[in-house]
Amino acid sequence: MSPPDDIDLTRPKLVGAKVVRREDPRLLSGAGNYVADIKRHGMLHMAFRRSDHAHAAIRNIDTKAALALRGVVAVYTGGDIAEMANPYQATSRMKNYQATFIPPLAVGRVRYVGEAVVAVVAESRYVAEDALALIEIEYEPLVVLIDPEEALKPDALKLHDDLDSNILAEREFIRGEVDEAFENAAATAGERFHFTRTTPVTIEARAAVVEFDKGGRSLTLHCTTQIPGIVRDKLSEIFDLPGPRIRVIAPDVGGGFGGKTSLYSEEIVACAASRALEKPVKWVSDRMEDLMTTGHAFDEVVYADIAIAEDGAILGLKADVIGDVGAYSIYPWTATIEPVQVVSFMPGPYRIENYAARVRSVATNKTLTGAYRGVGRPISVFVMDRLLDMAARKIGMDPMEIRRRNLINDNEFPYKAASGLVWDKSAFQACLREAADGIGYDELRHEQQAARAEGRWVGIGVASYAELTGVGSRIAVAPGMPINTGTETCNVAIDSTGAVTASFGIASQGQGMETTLAQVVAEVLGVKVEDVDVILGDTSAVSHGTGTYASRGAVFGGGAGTLAAKAVREKIVRVAGHLLEAAEEDIETGDGNVWVKGTDRAMTVRDLARALYSDMGRVPKEMRDEIDNLEATKVYDPFFGTTTAATHMCLVEIDAETYKVEIGKYIVVEDCGRVINPMIADGQAHGGVAQGIGVALMEEVIHDDSGQVLTASLVDYVVPSAVEVPSMDVIHVEAELPGTIGGFRGLGEGGTIGAPACIANAISDALNPLGIEITEIPATPERLFRLIEAARNS
Amino acid sequence: MMDRISISVTVNGTVHTAEVEPRLLLADFVRETLDLTGTHVGCEHGVCGACTILMNGDSVRSCLTLAVQADGAEVETVESLGDAENLGPLQKAFRDHHALQCGFCTPGMLMTATDMLRKYSLETDDDIRDGLSGNICRCTGYQHIVDAVRAARDERDGR
Amino acid sequence: MKPAPFAYVRAASIEDAVAALAASDGLAKVIAGGQSLVPMLNFRLVDVPLFVDINGIEGLSGVEETPGGGLRIGALTRHFELEASPLVRDRYPVLHEAMKHVAHLAIRNRGTIGGSLSHADPAAELPAMSVLLDANIAATGPTSKRSIAAQDFFEAPLTTVLAPDEIVTAVELPPLPAGAGWGFEEFSQRRGDFAVAGVAAVVEQDVARIAVFGVHDTPLRAVGAEQAFASGGVDSAVDALRSEIEPSDDLHGSADYRRHLAGVLCKRALEVASKRARA
Ligand SMILES: Cc1cc2nc3c(=O)[nH]c(=O)nc-3n(C[C@H](O)[C@H](O)[C@H](O)COP(=O)(O)OP(=O)(O)OC[C@H]3O[C@@H](n4cnc5c(N)ncnc54)[C@H](O)[C@@H]3O)c2cc1C
Ligand code: FES
Numbered sequence A: 001m002s003p004p005d006d007i008d009l010t011r012p013k014l015v016g017a018k019v020v021r022r023e024d025p026r027l028l029s030g031a032g033n034y035v036a037d038i039k040r041h042g043m044l045h046m047a048f049r050r051s052d053h054a055h056a057a058i059r060n061i062d063t064k065a066a067l068a069l070r071g072v073v074a075v076y077t078g079g080d081i082a083e084m085a086n087p088y089q090a091t092s093r094m095k096n097y098q099a100t101f102i103p104p105l106a107v108g109r110v111r112y113v114g115e116a117v118v119a120v121v122a123e124s125r126y127v128a129e130d131a132l133a134l135i136e137i138e139y140e141p142l143v144v145l146i147d148p149e150e151a152l153k154p155d156a157l158k159l160h161d162d163l164d165s166n167i168l169a170e171r172e173f174i175r176g177e178v179d180e181a182f183e184n185a186a187a188t189a190g191e192r193f194h195f196t197r198t199t200p201v202t203i204e205a206r207a208a209v210v211e212f213d214k215g216g217r218s219l220t221l222h223c224t225t226q227i228p229g230i231v232r233d234k235l236s237e238i239f240d241l242p243g244p245r246i247r248v249i250a251p252d253v254g255g256g257f258g259g260k261t262s263l264y265s266e267e268i269v270a271c272a273a274s275r276a277l278e279k280p281v282k283w284v285s286d287r288m289e290d291l292m293t294t295g296h297a298f299d300e301v302v303y304a305d306i307a308i309a310e311d312g313a314i315l316g317l318k319a320d321v322i323g324d325v326g327a328y329s330i331y332p333w334t335a336t337i338e339p340v341q342v343v344s345f346m347p348g349p350y351r352i353e354n355y356a357a358r359v360r361s362v363a364t365n366k367t368l369t370g371a372y373r374g375v376g377r378p379i380s381v382f383v384m385d386r387l388l389d390m391a392a393r394k395i396g397m398d399p400m401e402i403r404r405r406n407l408i409n410d411n412e413f414p415y416k417a418a419s420g421l422v423w424d425k426s427a428f429q430a431c432l433r434e435a436a437d438g439i440g441y442d443e444l445r446h447e448q449q450a451a452r453a454e455g456r457w458v459g460i461g462v463a464s465y466a467e468l469t470g471v472g473s474r475i476a477v478a479p480g481m482p483i484n485t486g487t488e489t490c491n492v493a494i495d496s497t498g499a500v501t502a503s504f505g506i507a508s509q510g511q512g513m514e515t516t517l518a519q520v521v522a523e524v525l526g527v528k529v530e531d532v533d534v535i536l537g538d539t540s541a542v543s544h545g546t547g548t549y550a551s552r553g554a555v556f557g558g559g560a561g562t563l564a565a566k567a568v569r570e571k572i573v574r575v576a577g578h579l580l581e582a583a584e585e586d587i588e589t590g591d592g593n594v595w596v597k598g599t600d601r602a603m604t605v606r607d608l609a610r611a612l613y614s615d616m617g618r619v620p621k622e623m624r625d626e627i628d629n630l631e632a633t634k635v636y637d638p639f640f641g642t643t644t645a646a647t648h649m650c651l652v653e654i655d656a657e658t659y660k661v662e663i664g665k666y667i668v669v670e671d672c673g674r675v676i677n678p679m680i681a682d683g684q685a686h687g688g689v690a691q692g693i694g695v696a697l698m699e700e701v702i703h704d705d706s707g708q709v710l711t712a713s714l715v716d717y718v719v720p721s722a723v724e725v726p727s728m729d730v731i732h733v734e735a736e737l738p739g740t741i742g743g744f745r746g747l748g749e750g751g752t753i754g755a756p757a758c759i760a761n762a763i764s765d766a767l768n769p770l771g772i773e774i775t776e777i778p779a780t781p782e783r784l785f786r787l788i789e790a791a792r793n794s
Numbered sequence B: 001m002m003d004r005i006s007i008s009v010t011v012n013g014t015v016h017t018a019e020v021e022p023r024l025l026l027a028d029f030v031r032e033t034l035d036l037t038g039t040h041v042g043c044e045h046g047v048c049g050a051c052t053i054l055m056n057g058d059s060v061r062s063c064l065t066l067a068v069q070a071d072g073a074e075v076e077t078v079e080s081l082g083d084a085e086n087l088g089p090l091q092k093a094f095r096d097h098h099a100l101q102c103g104f105c106t107p108g109m110l111m112t113a114t115d116m117l118r119k120y121s122l123e124t125d126d127d128i129r130d131g132l133s134g135n136i137c138r139c140t141g142y143q144h145i146v147d148a149v150r151a152a153r154d155e156r157d158g159r
Numbered sequence C: 001m002k003p004a005p006f007a008y009v010r011a012a013s014i015e016d017a018v019a020a021l022a023a024s025d026g027l028a029k030v031i032a033g034g035q036s037l038v039p040m041l042n043f044r045l046v047d048v049p050l051f052v053d054i055n056g057i058e059g060l061s062g063v064e065e066t067p068g069g070g071l072r073i074g075a076l077t078r079h080f081e082l083e084a085s086p087l088v089r090d091r092y093p094v095l096h097e098a099m100k101h102v103a104h105l106a107i108r109n110r111g112t113i114g115g116s117l118s119h120a121d122p123a124a125e126l127p128a129m130s131v132l133l134d135a136n137i138a139a140t141g142p143t144s145k146r147s148i149a150a151q152d153f154f155e156a157p158l159t160t161v162l163a164p165d166e167i168v169t170a171v172e173l174p175p176l177p178a179g180a181g182w183g184f185e186e187f188s189q190r191r192g193d194f195a196v197a198g199v200a201a202v203v204e205q206d207v208a209r210i211a212v213f214g215v216h217d218t219p220l221r222a223v224g225a226e227q228a229f230a231s232g233g234v235d236s237a238v239d240a241l242r243s244e245i246e247p248s249d250d251l252h253g254s255a256d257y258r259r260h261l262a263g264v265l266c267k268r269a270l271e272v273a274s275k276r277a278r279a
C-alpha cells in the first residue's frame, strides 16, 4: 500500500507547518460559542432529579409540590417521556450480545445512582433546582449488583428481566495452540489485573439547548456532542422527524475524550420538552451530574498469562476479561466496545502466534461505561506490557531487550495479529529505539543502580503499543452496529464572492481541526490557510457524517478534504485554462492565485469565481454546464484504516517513606504518519499522556457497597494539575507513510493508551527490590502503602 | 429579607447596576445577567478554576463569590484582555505556544496567569506549575501553558 | 448545583453582625470569604436562612505588631495577605510556609483567617498553625468578648467552641523564642488539596512544639510526642505521635496510612526544625 500518487502532497508547504490556530482568537478572548453560552428568547431551563439508589423499584412519584412552585413550567416522569419519544436501544449483530432499552427517564425501576428520574422545566436553573427538592419519590430498594464477578453468575439477580443474564456480550478469540505453548515455556507469568473505572472529566460538562421552530415544526439541538450525525439520525427515529426537521449542531465543545460520543438521555428529554412546550429549553450538566452520568471508562478485571521461551520470544498469551459495563448498553457503541477492544488489542505490536481470550461484558448497578480516550487499549497495553516485564524478570532479561525481540520487524508487515487485526507497516522497532535513545536508557539504568545503592526507589518504565486509526468500512469501529463509522464526507465550495468553505461531518472538541483541515484543503486547492472557512459539527452541512472519535479526524477529514479540494481544483484549472488561454497542464495554483507556468499570466481565485458565477459571457455555456460550480462533495473510506505505533518511556521515583510517585522524565515516540501540524500533534500527545498519568496514579470512580458514587466532586475524583504532570518530550517518526490519502495516521488517543502501562512498569521496576508488581491502578499512595507494608511484613 | 438586593459592579470598566437574588453566584451574574460568557463554569466548587476572574485586581473564583459580595467592586473578565482582532500580550503568548485546545479552561488560566505574573517572580517552571495548579486543563497536559506563561514572564522581566 | 434561597445582610460593624446573628435563634451564619461556605451552598449541603456578610466591617483586616513582639491578625485578613506579609515571613516563617500550602492563589485571595479558624477543618493548615503557635482567638458575642486559647477552640470536625452568635475578630500570636527552628511538612496527592497528613514543628534546644493536621478529628498539639522528643529525641517523638493520634479513613487515605504518614512527616519536620534551631 502506497499513497495514491495522483494526489500531490509530495512537496507540501502548509501541511506539516506550525500554523497558529484559527480558532484561538475567539477562544482566547471569551468570544467562543459553547452550548452553555447560548441564549434564546423565552428560553427555559431544565434540571433532573436523579436516583439516589443504585437499584430500586419506583413505587410512587409525587411531583405536585414541584409543579406548584412559582416559575416551574413543566415536570416530566419516565411515563410522560415514554409517550413523547420512541424507545431505543443500541443494537448489534454481534453474536451473544443482548441489547437493553435505555429509558430517558427511569420507568418503574432505577438501576444506578444518578439515573435521571424526573425532569423539571422552569424559568431559571435556580428555580428548577428548588423544584427538584420538592419532588417525593418512594423507592423499594432491590439487591445491588456491584461486583461484576458476582453479577455474571447464573444465579445472580437479573438487572433486566427480559434478558437471559447480566452478561450483555461474550466473545472468544483463539489462534494457534495456547496450551501447548505454555507447556513448552521457559517461563510463564500470570496475574489478576484490575483496571479501575474512571470518567472523562471534560472541563466543559455536557449541555444541550433545543430550539423549536413553530412554523417548520422542527427541532434544532445544540449540544456538546462529538457525534452530531449519529445523534441526529437516532433522534430522527426517536421523534419520527425527517432529517431536515431535526438538526444537530455541536458548536465550540470543551473537550470530548470519548465522553461525548454517546447519545444521552438529557438530550432526548430536552428535545421532547422543547417540542411539547414549543419553547427553547436548556440543560447544562453540573459537575456532580457529570461525574455520575457521563459515560464512565474502562473498569475491567483481566486474568492473563504469558508464556515465553528462553530467548524471550513470546510463545503464548491467555486472557479472560470481565468488563463492568454498568446498567445499560450504551448508544451507539453498545456494551461490547470497551471490553471487546481489550482482547482485540491485547497481543499489541508483538509477534504472538498462540492466543486464547475470552471477554464478557457484565451489567451492574453503576453508570454506563462508554468510549473514553483509548477505549480498551489502555488496558490491553497495561496487561500485555506488565506481563512482558514480569516474564522478562523471570529470565533475567532487560525490558528493552524483550520488546526488541518481540516487536514485529519492518520486514514482517503487513502482519496479522493473533486477534485478527492487521497491522500495516509502521515504525514499531524505530519507536522503541528512538525512545531509548531519546531518554538515554542505558544511562538511566546506571543512574538507577546508583540510586538503589542509596536506598532510593527509582524505576524505568517502557510500554509499546499499536492501534488502528482512521478505521474504514472494512472493520467497523463497533462491529455489527447499524451505524457506518467507515466513511466521512467533505464538501468544498468556492462561492460567488470567491470565499472557500469546507464542510465536514466530523466535529472538533479542541483538536484544532478548523486549522488542520484548512491546512489540508488550502494545500490541495492552492489557497491560503486563512482563506478557508471550515464548518464542522453541523448536520445540515453534509448529508452524512458521524463525528469525531477513535482517532479518525485527521485520516477521515484530511482524506475527504483532500478529495473534495482536488475535485474543485480540477474545476478551477478547467476554467483557468479557458480564461488564461493556456493548456490545463500548464495551470498552477497557489496562495489564492492561478497562473500559467513560467509566465506572468495570472488571476486570483476570487476573480476566477466571479468570472464563472457573475460575469456571464466570460466562461462559455458548455463549460459552465459541465462544471456547474466550484464545488464538490466527496466521501472518503480508508477501508482498512492504518496503524499508529508508539513507545513511551519514563523515569519515576517513589518516595521511600511517603510512597508518593514523582515522574522525572517522560518521552513519547510515535509514528503518526504525515504530521499536519507538529504543534498540534505535540499537544495531543501531551494531553493524552496527562490523562494517562491521571489514570495511572490518581483517577478512580469509587462506589461503596450500596452503589453510591463516593467520587462525586473534583475534590474526591482527583485529576492531575500542572504540578503532577511532568514536562515531556514528544518525537514523531515519519518512517514510511501509510496508504491513507495524504499519509495521515490518527493520533488523538495514543498518549492515554501508553501512559498507564508505562508508569505501572516504572513503579514495578522501582519496587523490584521488594518484589512488588503493580496489577491494579491507579497506583495511589494508599495502594502502594498497602503493597509495601505487605511486602515488608512477609 | 429574601428580597432582591441592588448592586452596582464595575465590569471591564463599565458600571452595571442590577437587582439580584442574594444567592446568585457572581459567575452567573457575569454570564447570564451581563452576557459576558467568556467566563466559564466547570465545577461550581472551586476546584477547576475555569471561572476565575479578577475582583479589585485579585484573582477569585466567581463560582465561590456571591454577586452581592461584588457590590462596589471592580471586576475584570477575560473579555478585558483583548478581543479576537486585537489580542493582548498574554493571549498572544497562549496562541503562539498552542496553550489551548478546547479553550474551555483558557479564560480561567489567563486570569490566573495575569494575577500570578503580578504577584510572584515565577523564577522556575516549578513555580509556574505551582501557580497554575488551581486550574485544571484536561486537553493540553499543561506543557504549552507553562511555555506561554514563561514567555509572558520573560516579557514582563525584559529578559 | 445552585444555592437554595437565603436572605443576606451586610453588617457595618461587629455589633451589627452579632446582633443579626443573635436575632436569628442561632440559625444565621457569618459569611466571610465564602470559600468553604459557597461550595457547600452550591451542593445544597447546608440550609441557612440568613447570611451575615462581615466583609464590609472596617478594621477587621490586617496584620499588626503587638507590644510584646507578637502579631495580631484581623479575622478578615485574606490568606494571601498573610502569605505576603513581611512581618509573618520574618517572625513566623513556619506560618509563611504553611500559607503557601493553602489551596491556590485565587482561593487565598478571598479566604479569610477568621473563616478558616471558624470552619475548623481538621485537615486545614491555619487551625493547626494556631495550636502550634499558642495563638489566642478573640471572639465577640452579643454581651461579651473573650479570648480563647487555640488549643481549647477546636472541638470536633467543623466544630468549635464558638456560640452561634459569636464572631472571631482576630487571632493573636505570642512571639516565638529567638533562635527557634521550624519545620513544616504536608502530604497531599495533588498540589493545593487539603492535607492527607501534615505536621509542623517548632524546636528550641530540646523543647519541641508539634502540631498535626489531617490525622485527627481536630488540629492537635501532639503533647505526647513533644514530651517524647524531650526525653528520647526524634524517634521516640514519632512513636509517641503515632499512638496519640486517631486518624480516620477517607477516600484520600486510610487511617493506617495517615498514621504512617504522620510519623514520616513528624520525623522530617523535627529534623529540619532542629537543624534550623542550631543554625
Ligand atoms: C478548592 C478549595 C481548596 C481548598 N484548600 C484548602 C487547603 O488546602 N487548606 C485550607 O486550609 N483551606 C482550604 N480551602 C478552604 C479555604 O481556605 C477557606 O477560605 C477557609 O477555610 C474559610 O475561609 P472563608 O473566609 O472563605 O470562610 P467562609 O467560607 O466565609 O466561612 C466558613 C465558615 O466560617 C464561619 N465564619 C467565617 N468567618 C467567621 C468569623 N469571623 N467568625 C465566626 N465565624 C466565621 C462561617 O459562618 C462558615 O461557617 C480550600 C477551599 C477550596 C474551595
Ligand atoms: S467553576 Fe469555579 S472553580 Fe470550577
Ligand code: FES
Pocket (backbone or CB within 6 Å): A203, A254, A255, A510, B099, B100, B101, B102, B103, B104, B105, B106, B136, B137, B138, B139, B140
Ligand atoms: S484547553 Fe481544554 S481544558 Fe484546557
